[in-house]
Amino acid sequence: MYAIDYLDTLPFVDNDRIGAMGICAGGGYTINAAKTDKRIKAVGTAAGASAGAAxxxxxxxxxxxxxxxxxxxxxxxxxxxxxxxxxxxxxxxxxxxxxxxxxxxxxxxxxxxxxxxxxxxxxxxxxxxxxxxxxxxLNYDPANLAEKLLTQPLEIIVGDKPGSFGSYRFGYEIYNKAASKNKELTVLPGISHYDLYDQPKAVEPAVAKLTTFFNENL
Known part of the structure; x- marks a missing residue:
C-alpha cells in the first residue's frame, strides 16, 4: 500500500493503470494487498505461495x-x-x-x-x-476472504510439479476462491516452483502470459 502511495505522487504514473505482480511469497503478499487496496487494478502471480500455510x-x-x-x-x-x-x-x-x-x-x-x-x-x-x-x-493467510475481497482481474501461473512451499495448491485455492470475474489459472507442464524464478523454459511463457494479461487489463 505504501508503495502505491508513492506511485500516486509521481506525475508520469497513470493512477488508473497500476498493476501488481508477485513471485513466491511475494505472490501471496500481492494477493493480500489487492484484497483491500483497489488502486491495484490487475493482479498477477508466478509460483505465488502462502508463507503462512507453508x-x-x-x-x-x-x-x-x-x-x-x-x-x-x-x-x-x-x-x-x-x-x-x-x-x-x-x-x-x-x-x-x-x-x-x-x-x-x-x-x-x-x-x-x-x-x-x-x-x-x-x-x-x-x-x-x-x-x-x-x-x-503462522497467523498469515492471504486466501482469507478472497471470495469477498479479491475482485480484480487475476492471472495465476504455477508449475505442475508440487512441493512443500505449496504454490501449486495455493494457485488452485486462490483461483477457486477469488471473487474476480476475470481470472485465469495457467499451469505449466513439467515446471517446478524454482523453475519460475530463472529458468527460460518457465520464465519465457510466464512473462509472455503476464505481458498479455497486463496489456489487456491496464
Whole structure:
C-alpha cells in the first residue's frame, strides 16, 4: 500500500493503470494487498505461495504449532526485557546439510540450489529469520476472504510439479476462491516452483502470459 502511495505522487504514473505482480511469497503478499487496496487494478502471480500455510505445515500438528507460539511468547518477553534477538535458520546451508537432515522435498532441494549457490545467492542474505516473526507468519493467510475481497482481474501461473512451499495448491485455492470475474489459472507442464524464478523454459511463457494479461487489463 505504501508503495502505491508513492506511485500516486509521481506525475508520469497513470493512477488508473497500476498493476501488481508477485513471485513466491511475494505472490501471496500481492494477493493480500489487492484484497483491500483497489488502486491495484490487475493482479498477477508466478509460483505465488502462502508463507503462512507453508510454515504452519512445516511445524506439524496443532499441538506443535501452539508449543511454538508459546516459545515465541516467552522469547518476546525475554527480548522486551533485554535479551538478544533469537534467530533461526531458514533453509539448510548446503545440499550435504539437507541430505544429512533427511530432507528430500523438491522445493527445499531446489531452494538450496537457488539460494545457496551462485544461481541466486546474495552476500547480504544471511539465511536467518527472527524467531519472534513466526507469530506473524503462522497467523498469515492471504486466501482469507478472497471470495469477498479479491475482485480484480487475476492471472495465476504455477508449475505442475508440487512441493512443500505449496504454490501449486495455493494457485488452485486462490483461483477457486477469488471473487474476480476475470481470472485465469495457467499451469505449466513439467515446471517446478524454482523453475519460475530463472529458468527460460518457465520464465519465457510466464512473462509472455503476464505481458498479455497486463496489456489487456491496464
Amino acid at each position: 510454515y504452519r505445515e512445516a511445524f506439524g500438528p496443532d499441538d506443535q504449532l501452539i508449543a511454538t507460539l508459546e516459545q515465541v511468547a516467552a522469547q518476546r518477553t525475554a527480548e522486551a526485557t533485554g535479551a538478544e534477538p533469537m534467530m533461526t535458520q531458514w533453509i539448510t546451508n548446503s545440499q550435504e546439510e539437507r541430505e544429512a537432515a533427511g530432507i528430500n522435498d523438491l522445493d527445499i532441494v531446489e531452494a538450496v540450489d537457488y539460494y545457496k549457490t551462485s544461481r541466486g545467492a546474495d552476500e547480504f542474505s544471511p539465511n536467518k529469520l527472527r524467531f519472534t516473526s513466526l507469530a506473524l507468519l
